[in-house]
Amino acid sequence: MADAPDASGTADPASPADETGPAVSPAASKAPGARTGARAAVPHAARHGGRPHAGRPTMKDVAARAGVGLKTVSRVVNGEAGVSSDTERRVQEAITSLGFRRNDSARVLRKGTTASIGLVVEDLADPFYSPLSRAVEEVARAHGALLINGSSAEDPERERELALALCARRVDGLVIVPAGDDHRYLAPEITAGVATVFLDRPPGRIEADMVLSDSFEGARSGVAHLIAHGHRRIGFIGDRPGIHTAKERLRGYRAAMAEAGLPVSEPWVALGPTGSDRVRADAARMLDGSAGTAPVTAVFSGNNRVTVTLVRVLAEPERRGRPVALVGFDDFELADLLSPPVTVIAQDPADLGRSAAELLFRRLDGADDPPRALSRPTKLIARGSGEIPPLD
Amino acid sequence: MADAPDASGTADPASPADETGPAVSPAASKAPGARTGARAAVPHAARHGGRPHAGRPTMKDVAARAGVGLKTVSRVVNGEAGVSSDTERRVQEAITSLGFRRNDSARVLRKGTTASIGLVVEDLADPFYSPLSRAVEEVARAHGALLINGSSAEDPERERELALALCARRVDGLVIVPAGDDHRYLAPEITAGVATVFLDRPPGRIEADMVLSDSFEGARSGVAHLIAHGHRRIGFIGDRPGIHTAKERLRGYRAAMAEAGLPVSEPWVALGPTGSDRVRADAARMLDGSAGTAPVTAVFSGNNRVTVTLVRVLAEPERRGRPVALVGFDDFELADLLSPPVTVIAQDPADLGRSAAELLFRRLDGADDPPRALSRPTKLIARGSGEIPPLD
DNA sequence: TGGGGACTGGACAACGTTGTCAGAAGTGGC
DNA sequence: GCCACTTCTGACAACGTTGTCCAGTCCCCA
Known part of the structure; x- marks a missing residue:
C-alpha cells in the first residue's frame, strides 16, 4: 500500500x-x-x-x-x-x-568502502605528532580519502575505543600509534579487511605492518656521542616504561654505556610520564647527586617533551655555573637557536607518517605479502649542547 | 523462507x-x-x-x-x-x-546523524593549529563525536572541496578556519542543518557563527608597546593580504602608529606568504633601509611562522651589532628561552578551539538564536625582545 | 521499410541498520 | 478456565544510494 x-x-x-x-x-x-x-x-x-x-x-x-x-x-x-x-x-x-x-x-x-582512513596518535597537539598527522593526511588526500583522527592520550583503553569506533565507521584502513601493548582486539577487524599499520611503536600480541624509527641505534649513538666527548656519568630520562620506544632507547643507552665499559648507577635512569614535574624532580636528583651517587655530567633525553623540560631546567640561573651536556631524542623547532643549541637525534615525523600511509594504501591496493616492519634511520645533529665537556 | x-x-x-x-x-x-x-x-x-x-x-x-x-x-x-x-x-x-x-x-x-564533526584548518602541523585541533577533538569526544579533519593549505578551492566532502559525509557540524572569502557555497548545507562555526577568521558573504581573536586590538597594543619603548620607525611583516587576520593586524599596526602621530613609510609594511624566503627578503629590506627610507628599529610580526623566521634573521651574526626590537603575534614554545626572549601577543589556540566546538554543540543541541561573533582577547607577554630600546 | 546495433533511461533489489507494530509467552486475579 | 495485563520477541519497512538488467529510441545501412 x-x-x-x-x-x-x-x-x-x-x-x-x-x-x-x-x-x-x-x-x-x-x-x-x-x-x-x-x-x-x-x-x-x-x-x-x-x-x-x-x-x-x-x-x-x-x-x-x-x-x-x-x-x-x-x-x-x-x-x-x-x-x-x-x-x-x-x-x-x-x-x-x-x-x-x-x-x-x-x-x-x-559500496562497502568509505574512502576514509583512521589515525590514532597519542596527542594531536604534540609537535612530534602533528607533522606526522599532516603527512598521513596528504597521502590520504592523494588517494582521495579523508582522514578521521583522534588522540589516545597515551591511554590504552582510549586507544581501543577510538580504534574500534573507527572500525565501526568502516574506515578502509587504520594507522595507529599504539598506547597499549595488546592489540588482539583488532584481530577480527584485520581479518575482516581493515588494513592496519602501526606507527612509531610495534603492535602487541598481533602480527601487522609497522613503521618504526630505529630507537635503539639512535639512543646508542647519542650516548656514544656524549661518551666520545669525555662523559662517564650520564643520566637517562625517558618516557613511561610501558612504552616501546622508551624501552628501546633505554636499551640503546645501556648498550652504549656497556660498550664503553662504563657502569650505570640506577639513580641515573628515570622513566615516567613526560609531565614537567616528574622530569624536573628526576633531573634534580641526578644532577645534584644523591645517596652516595656522584652527579651526572650529561643527560640523554628520551623524547621531545622531556628535552624541552630539561632545556628549561638547565637554563635556570642556579644551574648556569656547572654546564651539563644534553642530547635529546627528537628534533624540535628552534633547537638551533637556544643557548647552547641542542644536539639531537633527529627523526623525521613527516617521513614516518608518509611511509606508514603509503604502506597502508599499498595494502588497500591489494598488496598481499606478509606484514613487514619498516625501520627508519635517525640522524645525530650536533649543535653544541651535546659537545659540552664534563667539568671533572 | x-x-x-x-x-x-x-x-x-x-x-x-x-x-x-x-x-x-x-x-x-x-x-x-x-x-x-x-x-x-x-x-x-x-x-x-x-x-x-x-x-x-x-x-x-x-x-x-x-x-x-x-x-x-x-x-x-x-x-x-x-x-x-x-x-x-x-x-x-x-x-x-x-x-x-x-x-x-x-x-x-x-538515524540521520553521524556523531561526527568536521574541522578544516590551514595546516594541521602548524603549532598554532595543532592545539586548536586537539581542543576541538576533546570537546567532540566529550559529546561522543568523532573528528574528521583536513588541511586547506590556505587554498580556498581546497577548503571548499574539503568542507563539501565533509558535508557529503553528513557530519553533524563543521568548524572551519576559512582560507577563502566567499562561503556562499555553504549556504545550502547550513540551511539543510549542518551547524557551522567559523574560527580565527570570519565567513565571507554568509552569516554564521564565528570565534575570533581580537587581532586588531592585539596588534595595536603590541605596536603601542614598541612605541612606548621609544621606537618611531617600526616595520610590519604579516601574512598574505587576502587573509582577514593579516588585514586586521595591519590595521592595528596603522592605528597604533597613527595614535602616536608617527608616519608609516610604505617599505616598512610587507604582507605575503609566510615562507621563510619571502620573510627574509622583506626583513632585510626594512632592516637595512632602502630607497631613501631609514631602517626600522623594531619589527612587529603578524604571526607565529613569521616570528620564527625573524628570530633567525635577527640572530644572524652580522645583525648582532645592531639589536632590533621584536614583538610577535602568537606565542610559541620556547619563546622565553631564546636570547633575547621574545615578547609576544599571545592568543590561546586551545581556548579558541574549545570555544568554537562548544558553540557548535550548543547549536547541535538546538540553540536557535541568531549567529553570534565571539571575540577572544589577546595578552601581551613582555619577555625582552620587545623592550629593546632603539639605537638612535 | 525493416533489422541490427548503439545509446539512453528506468524499475528494482540490495547494502545493514533501526522504528513501528503486532504477536507470543508468561503472570496473576477472579 | 478465562481475561487482562506485562514482558519479551520478531516481521517488516524505511533510510539514500548504486549495480543489474531490461525496454525503449534513434540511426544507419541494406
Missing part, C-alpha cells in the same frame, strides 16, 4: 518525500513552511529543527524535479557515461536548484 | 557470506584463490581481496547464530531494555564468536 501513493508522490515536482514516512513528521510539523521558496527567505528559522540533515533533498527528489529516473541522476552525479547532454543539463539544474548533495553514508553502505 | 538456508549457512563458523551475493563476483574473480578455508588458515592471504569489509558478519548473521530475531540483536547491541538476560547472553556469545561489530554507516543512514 505504501508503494502506490509513494510513486505518484515522486512524480510531483515538489515531492514532499517527508510526508510518506511517519519518521519525519516531527520535522515536517516543526518546519511546515520549508517549501522551496520559504526556505531561502528564512535562513535560520528551521535550521536546527529535527535531525541535522532532515529534509535534505535526495536523488529521488532531484529525479522528480528533473523529470527523469533515479538512476539517471545517479549517473550524472557520478559522471558516468550514458546520459545525453540535454538530460544531464536538466539534472544539473535540478541539483543546484534543490541544493542537493549526495549522501555518502548511503553510498558507503552500498 | 529465506531464513532457513541462511540460518544454516551462518551457523557455519566460517560462513562465506560472499558467495551468496552476486555483488562480490568481481572481487572473487580478482582474487580467485580467496576460498573460505584459505582465509582462516592463511590470515594474510585473502585479506585485501575484495571490498575492505566484505564478508563481515551482520546482525542477521548474529541473529541466525543466536537463534533470535534481527531486532533482538539490535536491542542487545544498543543496550535497549526488553531483552531477557538469557537471550542477551546468547546474543552476546554469538557476537563475540562471530567478531561482529555494528556497521555505523548503516546506522547513520537510518
